[in-house]
Amino acid sequence: MKIIGLTGGIGMGKSTVASLFRRRHVPVFDADATVRALQAPGGAALAPIAAAFPGVVRAGVLDRAALRAHVLADPAARRRLEAIMHRMVRAAETKFLAAARRRGARAVLLDIPLLFETGGEARVDLALTVSAPRAVQIARVLRRGLPHAEIERIIALQMPDAEKRRRADAVIATGLSRHHTVRRVRQLMATHVFRPAPPARRPRRFRQPFSRRRR
Numbered sequence: 725m726k727i728i729g730l731t732g733g734i735g736m737g738k739s740t741v742a743s744l745f746r747r748r749h750v751p752v753f754d755a756d757a758t759v760r761a762l763q764a765p766g767g768a769a770l771a772p773i774a775a776a777f778p779g780v781v782r783a784g785v786l787d788r789a790a791l792r793a794h795v796l797a798d799p800a801a802r803r804r805l806e807a808i809m810h811r812m813v814r815a816a817e818t819k820f821l822a823a824a825r826r827r828g829a830r831a832v833l834l835d836i837p838l839l840f841e842t843g844g845e846a847r848v849d850l851a852l853t854v855s856a857p858r859a860v861q862i863a864r865v866l867r868r869g870l871p872h873a874e875i876e877r878i879i880a881l882q883m884p885d886a887e888k889r890r891r892a893d894a895v896i897a898t899g900l901s902r903h904h905t906v907r908r909v910r911q912l913m914a915t916h917v918f919r920p921a922p923p924a925r926r927p928r929r930f931r932q933p934f935s936r937r938r939r
């Protein structure tokens with residue numbers, strides 16, 4: 725089973741590209757969605773978060789904006805939150821991979837914003853990065869209603885886009901038309917998922933002797 729990793733900065737188009745793979749029947753593991761499920765009411769991450777960040781969980785509900793403010797203001801707080809979340813996200817990823825193997829999936833996609841930061845390169849056969857010009861990235865996240873200053877702070881704490889592009893095996897440009905992105909995904913699928921295995925070389929003993937082959 726081919727394990728494809730997908731990463732990219734905030735608003736670069738990870739979810740959009742992941743859905744293009746999903747549409748081509750590649751099972752997708754969404755790290756952000758896993759984080760959200762773990763932090764939802766009743767989620768396993770709520771108790772450790774409440775203990776590490778007093779006041780952000782009230783009546784069993786996490787105030788995500790308050791937690792985001794902690795994380796953006798203080799690198800130690802971010803490391804604390806990541807230490808809580810990453811172990812749980814990895815456990816969910818392991819379960820996902822086992823289930824996909826059991827189902828006989830030919831390839832899977834791991835959509836992980838912090839793929840490179842968490843050493844994920846070593847766990848994937850192919851690392852993809854989605855990338856768009858910074859102005860496009862900011863305009864997209866502004867449309868979601870996040871204030872400009874906060875977007876800048878999130879981008880500043882992420883690995884620079886140029887570094888992600890350098891470390892990736894392939895880059896998917898998402899700053900051009902959607903059609904361009906769809907074509908690129910189709911091309912990557914053809915090259916890395918559907919390319920037939922090279923024909924096995926026939927064992928030597930079954931080959932015709934030279935003299936007969938020439939005739």
Ligand SMILES: CC(C)(COP(=O)(O)OP(=O)(O)OC[C@H]1O[C@@H](n2cnc3c(N)ncnc32)[C@H](O)[C@@H]1O)[C@@H](O)C(=O)NCCC(=O)NCCS
Pocket residue numbers: 732733734735755756759788789791792795802805806809813836837838839878881882
């Ligand atoms: C800080 C939190 C509460 C903010 O929640 P919010 O709903 O505002 O944002 P959301 O979860 O949708 O994330 C939006 C984007 O922010 C970026 N982001 C999130 N966490 C981080 C992080 N620790 N470092 C860098 N970028 C991050 C990603 O690009 C992500 O796609 C939340 O993102 C969180 O718990 N993050 C820590 C867990 C983590 O490390 N997530 C990354 C997945 S491997």
Ligand SMILES: Nc1ncnc2c1ncn2[C@@H]1O[C@H](COP(=O)(O)OP(=O)(O)OP(=O)(O)O)[C@@H](O)[C@H]1O
Pocket residue numbers: 732733734735736737738739740741756837864897898899900901902903905
């Ligand atoms: N060619 C394209 N490829 C991908 N996304 C595009 C493209 N053109 C426009 N978009 C838009 O850009 C936005 C990208 O958002 P998306 O949620 O996919 O990014 P993300 O990387 O998952 O973000 P986050 O890190 O915040 O979770 C979407 O609104 C999408 O419609």
